[in-house]
Structures are given as C-alpha cells and as structure tokens.
Amino acid sequence: MFTAEMVNTALQTWCDNVVKVGKIYAEGGDAKAFSDQVLSDHYDYDNGHVLFKPTLTHGQQTFRPTKEGALSYFVGGNSEFPDDNGFKLKPWVKVWFSKEDFILHGDLAIVQCNVHFIGSDDSHIFVNKSFVFKECEDGRVRIILHQSSLPYQPQA
Template sequence: MITYEEVNAAQQAWCDALVKIGQLKEEGGDYKAFANEVLSSAYNYDNGKVFFKPTLAYGDQTFRNDKKGALAYFIGGDPDYPNDKGFALTPWVKARYDNAGEKNEGIQIYGSVAITMGNVWVTGKDGKEVMVDKTWVFKKGKDGKLRIIVHKSALPFTPQTK
C-alpha cells in the first residue's frame, strides 16, 4: 500500500531532480548521466510502460513513451527530437508542487497505485515563476519504490480575448 507521505516525497524528489539537472549543467557536471539516472529511479521506463506527455512537446512528438524520448525532452541534444532544447536546462533554480484541494485531497491511492493532480511551480534565474498543470500516476514496484507510470503536463489554458 502506498502512503500519502511516499507520494509527497516522490513529487518533491522529482522537483529537486529537475533543479539539479540544470544546476549540474551550469556547473559543468555530468547532467546527462544524472538525468538518465532520474529516468531510471523516478520513472518506470526500465520496468514497463510509461505514458509521458511533456509540457512543451507537440505534433508527432507530443508523447514520450520511451526513455530516449523522455531524456531528449529533459536535456535536449538528440537529433531524433530536434524541437527539444532541454526543459531541465533552463536552468530552474527552484521547483515546488501543490496538489489540487486541501492537504492530500489531490492524491488518490488505490493499493499500489497513486494518482495526483495539481501544479508544479518552477522558478528561473530571473526570479520569474511558471506554473505547469501536472497529473502523475505512481506505481509501487516490487522493490518498494514509487515510479511514475503516467506523467501529463500542460501549460494552463489562457482564454483569448478579442
């Protein structure tokens, strides 16, 4: 059984890893290896399926159902994904999440699966904060670790005025 504490810890770990990827790039560290490690530890790519819809992906590369596509989204540099510039390389200096509702209302737990819905807030070096709508589904593996099996992101809809 998954606990609310595990889900919240997994969400915060994802936010921290996003910041660290960009920090490593800025410091000349091995951000590529770290990003690949994050995809293995935080996502289910090495154990099964993952449905990943990144924030800024579109067209025929909207969905990243394999690790290669997810890595390209986070760090760029893959000629098979020419539109990816590396979302994690902005760099973000801070990232936080909040789930919909009060306390843990934005988390649903069903045995070894948990669903969250809310927002991730990322802050750039310029101090500007960007909000991204986020839905995650986590599955607890046989090793007891939570891994993301569904990751859907989108920028909030802004109504157009005439």
C-alpha cells in the same frame, strides 16, 4: 499500499531533481548522465511502460513512451527530437508543487497538482501536472504516467 506521505515524497523528489539537473548543467557536470539515472530511479521505463506527455511538445513527438524520448525532452541534444531544447537545463533554481490532490489505490497513487518553476533569470511559470506513481516490486516508487500542460488561458 501507497500512502499520503509517499505521494508527498515522490512529488518533492521530482521537484528537487528538476533543480539538481539544472545545477549540474550550470556547474559543467554531466546533466545527461544524471537525468538518465533519474529516469531509471523515478520513472518505470526500465521495467515497464510509461505514459509521458511533456509540457512543451507537439505533433508526432507529443508523447514520449521511450526513455530516449524522455531524456531528450529533459536535456536536448538528440537529433531524433529536433525541437527539444532541454527543459530541465534552464536552470530552474526553485521548483515546488501546490494544490495537490490524489487518489490512493493499492500500489498506485493518482495525483494532480500545479508545479511552479523559478528560473535563475527570475522567470516564473507554472504547469498543471497529472502523475500516476507506482510502488514497484523493488520497493521504489516510480512514475508510470506523467502528463503536463500549461494552464488554459481563455481569450479576453
């Protein structure tokens, strides 16, 4: 059974991994290999199906149902996804979630929250996120739905 503590741990781990990818990249490490491991450990691509809509995607490549597509969004460098610049490579030096709300349903947690990103250049953005976390057969918590969008900004 999913618990509130599991939700908070999953969200914090997600935030921490964003920072770690950028740090590895900034230090000349293998951010692609680390990101691939994050996708195996924290997304259910290897075992099932994932619904992923990244923040800055559009057109035919808006949704990323494959691990390859998700990895490209994270670190770029894939000619099949020419608009991907590697969102996680900025680097982001601080990432946290706020205004989280969730529904627990058996082995699932359905979550909404805001995620704030602070870049090494002091830039600050925040995005609206929806996640569905699943407690998998191996006992690990993995994402099966990740939807991300910039907040609506009505015209003045």
